[in-house]
Amino acid sequence: MPSVSRKGQQMPESPIRKLVPFAEKAYKANKTVYHLNIGQPDIKTPQIAMDAVSMHSLEILAYSRSEGSEGYRTKIANYYKRNEIPVEADNIIVTTGGSEALLFAMGSIADIDDEIIIPEPFYANYNGFATASGVKIVPVISKIEDNFALPPISEFEKLITPKTKAILICNPGNPTGYLYSKEEIKTLAAIVKKHDLFLVADEVYREFTYDGYEHYSILQEESMAEHGIIIDSVSKRYSMCGARIGCLVSKNKQVMATALKFAQARLSPPTFAQIASEAALGTPQSYFDNVISEYEQRRNTLIRELQKIPGVIVGVPKGAFYCIVQLPVKNSDDFAQWLLESFDLNGETIMVAPAAGFYSSPGVGLNQVRIAYVLNEDSLIKAVNILKVALEQYKG
Template sequence: MPTISHKGLQMPESPIRKLVPYAEAAKTRGVKVFHLNIGQPDIKTPQVALDAIKACDLEVLEYSRSEGSEQYRTKIAAYYAKNDIHVNAKDIIVTTGGSEALLFALGTIADVEDEIIIPEPFYANYNGFATASGVKVVPVVSKIENNFALPPIEDFEKLITPKTKAILICNPGNPTGYLYSKEEIKKLAELVKKHDLFLIADEVYREFAYDGIEHYSILQESGLEDYAIVIDSVSKRYSMCGARVGCMVSKSETVIKTALKFAQARLSPPTLAQIASEAALETPQSYFDEVKEEYVGRRNLVIEELEKIEGVKVAKPKGAFYCVAELPVKNADNFAQWLLESFNVDGETVMVAPAAGFYSTPGIGLNQIRIAYVLNKESLTKAVQILKEALKVYQD
């Protein structure tokens, strides 16, 4: 029979989604599953975005421009200005989710077998995007003991080779919830300028910065105009994951002109979703204030309850809506599957994301899980209690 590509065979499974069949089987058996495995917020999408779709009176759902509509990109630039990020519509390419923005970025800056340095653990699909692009991920390990802070710059520098093209960060981080400080961003800025590398920042969780700490974008750092590429999305900011609209932002004319060729090759981002996303930019600040307060409460609840469980170690996130917990088990993949196949408390169980898939280094994170605290507080309390009871009886 015909053979599958090496790239296809190397493509990693999603640690977030690979256990879905076991969750569906559990539900078929009548077991309620609390989903802590995926960053799908239960927060209501802003009404202004939903109303824009309902009010749409288009007679023909046409292609948009490859870079996204001029009107939408101009409004995105105005949104950034409110966040002390000064760019123009020409610096923005609208994409089908942040995922496509990252694919465009990798395609623009890296050839096959080039290298991208990423602090791990990192968003699992970075492995997939790199594989699809033929790019090698070079991990630099951050540790739960120091809350997954930026590793020492020396750790980055010793990994730089002639094939290194960029450093990629997620800020705030998925899966760790770590929020990089202004000082840490400045250290990375100096490093990429010194070695003539790109600095790519996935900033889709920008609004979710806690404890009075402000998010500092790489686009706010002067002198990075030729180096900085930001990946963004409406998915988490407005609880619009299904819209599949994101953008790639850079002040480098060469980067944008090159990325536009990739955008043209896929024709255009979704027209109807752009209408909703443009309307979402009118969301009042009160929406974000309420959402942030809700997530801080959820975070505090989850961290407090996890810290009560014997043998569990957890890093306290400063942003986003994830945390990584280290469990007293040998293999979190097996534990997560067992939770769905063989364990429940009064007909209820929990689905978590094994954290090994958020690492590139083999053998790291085997006893860790990522928890997405995207459920209401009552559900989160139940879910953590189920986890606690499960750990009492689980045997590797």
């Protein structure tokens, strides 16, 4: 019998999606499931984006350019300039989601067995992208006790070897909600310049910052012109996860020429989704003001309710819409499955994302989960109460 590849065997399961079969069984058992496991906003997509697709005048659904349509890239560049990120259309390649942008970035800057340093916990799919690209992740562990603050720079420098090609951050962070300060970005910029590395920043949650904090992009640093690569997406910004439109942004011409070859190999990003995404750029600031206010209230409610549960420790996010929660359990994978398979409170249960999959270090995060606060406040309060009762009953 033929066998599958070693790469395929090593490809990790998604901690976010692997429990879906158990959720489906819960639905069939007529349970209500509160989804705290996935960053699918319940905020409505801007109507101008939906209208742009429904009112299109295309007669042929044709390929677009491999780098994305010129009109859309020009408007993205204008969006960045409004956010004090000075780039042009030719510094942008439109991708099929931020996921493809990350794959293009890894493929463009790293060879097989090269290394990328990432503060962990990190977005779980970085593990999958690294496996697919043959790249080794070298983790720098940040701790919930420190609210996942950036580890000392000395910890990064200890890990740099001749195989190191980049440092990758998510800012604000998924799954922690950590927001890098301007000073931390400048420090990271100095490290990559000193060691001639790339600094890759996943900035898809740029708009979502709280408590008066502001996002500072790596490409606001002039010194990052040759070293900086931004990963971006419309998924969270406009509540358009299903559009699967992102982009890779860099002023490094060699990086962009290389990434374009990967883009040409997959032909082009989807046409209708580009139409919707281009229209979404006309969304008024009031939309974001309302959304950010809503998420900040949800965050405050979630953290307040979680802190009432004995034995629970929670990191307080400054951005995005996730937090890591440490539970008084030994194995959150088992607990998350038990919640769906064997537990309910008056016909209701919750679905969480076990956090071990957000680390690459073995044995770390086994008693943690990621919670996405993408539900309304009433639902969040109900969900946390279900979690409290579940922890009292769980014997695992």
